[in-house]
Amino acid sequence: MSNFSDLGLRDPILRAIKEGGYEQMTPIQSRAIPNIMEGKDLIGVAQTGTGKTAAFSLPLIQYLLKGEGKRKAKTARSLILAPTRELAIQISDNVRDYSKYLHLRSTIVFGGASEKPQIKAMAPGVDILIATPGRLLDLMSQGHIKLNEVEFLVLDEADRMLDMGFIRDIKKIIKELPEKRQTVLLSATMPKSVTTLANTILINPVRVEVAPAATTAEKVEQHVMMVPKSRKRDLLGHVLKDDAIKRVLIFTRTKHGANRVSEFLEKQGITSAAIHGNKSQNARQRALADFRDGAIRALVATDVAARGIDVDGVTHVINFELPNEPDSYVHRIGRTARAGATGISYSFCDHEERAYLKDIEKNIRQSVPVFEEHPYHEEGMAAAPAGSSKDGKNGGRPNRNSRNGKPRNDKSGNKSRRGNSQKPSGRSKSAAGKPNPGNPSQGKPSQGKPNNSSGNNAGNKSGSRPSNGPGNRPNNSKSNRSRNRPGNKSSNAA
Numbered sequence: 001m002s003n004f005s006d007l008g009l010r011d012p013i014l015r016a017i018k019e020g021g022y023e024q025m026t027p028i029q030s031r032a033i034p035n036i037m038e039g040k041d042l043i044g045v046a047q048t049g050t051g052k053t054a055a056f057s058l059p060l061i062q063y064l065l066k067g068e069g070k071r072k073a074k075t076a077r078s079l080i081l082a083p084t085r086e087l088a089i090q091i092s093d094n095v096r097d098y099s100k101y102l103h104l105r106s107t108i109v110f111g112g113a114s115e116k117p118q119i120k121a122m123a124p125g126v127d128i129l130i131a132t133p134g135r136l137l138d139l140m141s142q143g144h145i146k147l148n149e150v151e152f153l154v155l156d157e158a159d160r161m162l163d164m165g166f167i168r169d170i171k172k173i174i175k176e177l178p179e180k181r182q183t184v185l186l187s188a189t190m191p192k193s194v195t196t197l198a199n200t201i202l203i204n205p206v207r208v209e210v211a212p213a214a215t216t217a218e219k220v221e222q223h224v225m226m227v228p229k230s231r232k233r234d235l236l237g238h239v240l241k242d243d244a245i246k247r248v249l250i251f252t253r254t255k256h257g258a259n260r261v262s263e264f265l266e267k268q269g270i271t272s273a274a275i276h277g278n279k280s281q282n283a284r285q286r287a288l289a290d291f292r293d294g295a296i297r298a299l300v301a302t303d304v305a306a307r308g309i310d311v312d313g314v315t316h317v318i319n320f321e322l323p324n325e326p327d328s329y330v331h332r333i334g335r336t337a338r339a340g341a342t343g344i345s346y347s348f349c350d351h352e353e354r355a356y357l358k359d360i361e362k363n364i365r366q367s368v369p370v371f372e373e374h375p376y377h378e379e380g381m382a383a384a385p386a387g388s389s390k391d392g393k394n395g396g397r398p399n400r401n402s403r404n405g406k407p408r409n410d411k412s413g414n415k416s417r418r419g420n421s422q423k424p425s426g427r428s429k430s431a432a433g434k435p436n437p438g439n440p441s442q443g444k445p446s447q448g449k450p451n452n453s454s455g456n457n458a459g460n461k462s463g464s465r466p467s468n469g470p471g472n473r474p475n476n477s478k479s480n481r482s483r484n485r486p487g488n489k490s491s492n493a494a
Contacts, residue, residue: 001028002024002025003023003024003025004017004024004025004058005023007033007034007037007058007060007133008037009058010062010065010102012101012102012445013062013098013101013102015101016097016098016099016100016101017058017098019376019411020097021083022054024052025051026051026054026055026210027046027050028044028046028051028052028055028210028211028333029051029054029055029058030474031060031208031210032044032052032055032059032184032208032492033055033058033435035206035208036055036056036060037062037063037363039182040108040182040186040204040205040206040465041182041183041184041202041203041204041205041206041207042183042185042202042205042207042208043185043186043187043190043198043202043205043206043208044056044184044185044186044187044206044208044209045186045187045188045189045190045207045208045210046186046188046209046210047188047210047330048274049334049337050051050210051154052096052186053090053091053156054098055093056080056154056156056184056186057080057091057094057095057098060078060080060128060152060154061095061098061099061102061104061128063078063151063152063182064077064078064104064127064128064152064397065102065104067151068102068103068104068127069103070260070279071124071125071126071127072104072125072149073123073124073125074123074125074143074144075125075126075145075147075149075150076120076122076125076126076127076128076129076147076149076150077126077127077128077148077149077150077151077152078127078128078129078150078151078152078154079129079147079150079153079154079173079177080095080128080129080130080131080132080154080156080238081131081132081133081148081153081154081155081156081161081170081173082130082132082161083132083133083156083157083160083164083166084132084155084160084282084304085110085111085112085113085132085281085284086288087112088108088109088130088131088132088158089110089285091130091156092106092108092130094466095128095130097126103349104127104128105125105126105127105128106127106128106129106130106365107121107122107125107126107128107129107130108120108129108130108131108134109129109131109132109135109136109139109145110128110131110132110281111132111134111135111138112280112281113281115135115138115139118135118139118144119139119144122139122145123144125149127207128192129145133161133169133170133173134166134169135175136173137169137172139292140173140176143494145410146176147173147177148176148177148178149174149178150177150178150181151181151182151454152181152182152183152184153174153177153181153182153184153372154183154184154185154186154195155170155183155184155186155201156186157186157187158186158187158190158194158197158198158361159187159188159189159190159193159194159327160188160331161191162191162194162197163325163327164304166185166250167193167197167451170197174201178237179441183201183202183203183205185197185198185201185202185205188327188330188331188334189327189330190209191327197493218491219343219438220333220334220336220337220341220342220343220344220345221342221343221345222318222333222344222345222347222368222369223342223344223345223346223347223368223369223370223371223372224346224347224349224368224369224370224371225239225301225346225348225370225376225377225380226348226349226350226370226377226380226381227348227349227350227374227376227377227379227380228351228376228379228380229350229351229352230349231376231379231380232320232321232348233264234348234375234376235348235374235375236250236261236264236318236320236348236374236377237264237268238374239318239346239374240265240268240297240298242316243295245315245316246297246312246313246315247294247297247311247313247314247315248273248297248299248314248315248316248317248318248361249298249299249301249316249318249332249335249336250298250299250300250301250317250318251300251301251302251303251312251316251317251318251319251320251321251323251332252301252302252320252321253302253303253321253323253324254278254302255277255278255302257320258274258275258276258300258301258302259274259276259300261274261300261320262274262298262300265298265300267422267473270297270298271295271296271297271298272296272298272299272300273286273287273290273291273295273296273298273299273300273321274287274299274300274301274303275287275288275299275300275302276301276302276304277302277304280340287299287435288311291311292311299311300320303323303325303328303331303332303435307485311335314335314343315336315343315344316343316344316345316346317332317333317334317335317336317344317345317346318345318346318347318348319332319345319346319347319348320348321348321353322347322348322349322353322354322357322360323356323360324358326356326359326360326362326363326364327363329347329363329364329388330363330364332383333345337403346371347368347440348382349380350381365487374455375484403444445485
């Protein structure tokens with residue numbers, strides 16, 4: 001079963017799918033939709049951009065048609081929980097597209113916007129309520145939303161909701177739901193916390209997993225660039241001289257870091273915008289629209305804000321700072337190579353982040369190739385600067401128990417395997433062979449990789465102090481896969 005027409009969906013739903021240009025299902029859709037349509041609880045594990053939104057929304061719409069017109073004031077017949085407002089908006093848009101020829105009523109509830117329109121939309125009752133946990137609980141406490149009529153529950157991006165600290169909110173919400181309901185839980189990864197939650201809210205669930213947990217997109221060409229913290233801005237400017245980097249998503253760990261990087265890019269003549277939790281909803285939506293339309297070349301984001309970035313054609317992802325949570329790396333690079341396309345990711349790794357890199361490589365079960373052909377490689381591979389730790393024995397490992405991220409002492413005396421001045425044994429390779437560092441003598445196109453046309457070589461050999469850069473110290477914040485439309489428009493569903 002590979003076509004939507006084989007599922008037995010109602011004609012109005014199939015018509016909407018066809019008008020969207022979708023015919024064939026993605027693996028998660030072909031395995032999840034039939035089980036959900038049979039009324040089974042389900043756990044779906046799949047990477048970003050694989051079509052999870054359609055996997056739960058299509059059978060949900062089909063299910064709700066059985067009791068069309070059963071709405072009661074201030075109630076919802078189904079509830080879809082999402083971790084961020086961007087993702088909630090994306091889900092809402094998809095649900096409306098799929099149900100546009102039906103008489104189902106849906107609405108969206110999230111923070112960062114006025115309550116009045118949301119309260120007004122809920123007053124007559126809805127068939128589908130898409131919500132973020134915080135605002136939903138707020139309106140429930142005010143008596144504007146009742147969940148006693150919910151027949152169908154979806155927890156989307158469950159791993160990210162737990163990472164963001166929503167576990168208590170989720171438990172409060174679930175207590176208000178009827179025990180008799182169908183529940184679907186979807187996640188990119190399945191850490192123990194998600195498994196524990198699933199065991200408490202699902203009944204004999206079917207598990208559908210289309211890719212091993214924490215694996216990265218196969219079509220993403222990954223590279224790491226070793227660079228001192230103070231040289232990261234210089235490296236970013238150097239990398240973005242490559243015209244093949246047409247639409248790039250740049251990740252920082254903090255909101256202030258995102259602002260500083262965006263300001264730097266603007267000074268370099270590179271159109272950009274920052275998106276994070278401190279931005280208003282209008283500002284975030286405007287930045288996304290500009291990025292999607294090509295009005296800006298670079299979007300600088302934190303992990304939390306990135307969930308819900310539904311943008312096709314992201315050619316590159318740059319980790320300006322490595323995430324301190326390995327799973328976040330998977331979500332980040334999943335912003336490119338979506339819907340069957342290819343993509344490239346670059347990760348800037350300073351001395352203090354080498355432990356993060358080691359954790360990431362352990363999590364994805366592969367080494368990230370080191371890209372050497374940039375002006376700051378020699379500095380990045382040199383031993384950590386004096387004073388980076390009290391005894392100099394920690395090998396650059398960030399202190400995960402410290403708010404300021406300063407390196408901690410390591411009594412074992414072991415050093416990071418990257419903490420010496422020797423070059424790595426291997427160079428990064430792409431599917432086409434060795435990456436082209438921009439040397440014309442190689443006679444190969446750059447394919448979006450940074451070139452060395454600036455004429456800088458191994459780095460600062462003069463011994464002068466490097467210029468100050470934006471490098472933020474690692475912190476212990478658990479940052480938050482906006483998801484792209486769930487399918488390939490040439491063959492898959494959204």
